[in-house]
Amino acid sequence: AQSVTQLGSHVSVSEGALVLLRCNYSSSVPPYLFWYVQYPNQGLQLLLKYTSAATLVKGINGFEAEFKKSETSFHLTKPSAHMSDAAEYFCAVNSGRGRRALTFGSGTRLQVQP
């Protein structure tokens, strides 16, 4: 079985501050992990993905995530928040071969204060 837990349904940061969005996964086999972003009234857009290569993954818009097997975590970070980062972020897991679809977390809404 595979599942994803996103801690914190809402996160608020000041512009220029560090962004940290938490994701923990459960998977019986080495997982593929993803972060998606959803801007208001739009579909989801892929930010970055982990597929068992480097454990530190860099994505678009300055975001990155680190895969930590010992902690079963894949937290998303950005050193300095921008107003345009305000959106909802989803972590997703796929346990690879034989599992045909992503399982998504419940999402974290990021608010950026001026």
Add this chain to the structure above:
Amino acid sequence: NAGVTQTPKFQVLKTGQSMTLQCAQDMNHNSMYWYRQDPGMGLRLIYYSASEGTTDKGEVPNGYNVSRLNKREFSLRLESAAPSQTSVYFCASSEMGDRVDGYTFGSGTRLTVV
């Protein structure tokens, strides 16, 4: 480059009415998916089609049917709509093989059942 196109974008149905949500992709992807998005619950998989000619149930298939019409098109049908099916519906596609790629999402269909 259209990607994944969903129609309609908005729909209001009365309880008991039926309708079909359309989805088409132009990226020659093998796999297609239908998710529903509800506040605080992330995205939940309704049905997916790993390849042309195959469909499988996801996490929440009750009350829905799907048709993989050809490689490009994957439709979702509500035979007798219920208020519990009020949601935002997303179609997605991916190129699946031994590696797992991210999905490309459509912009969604916002459905209200009254």
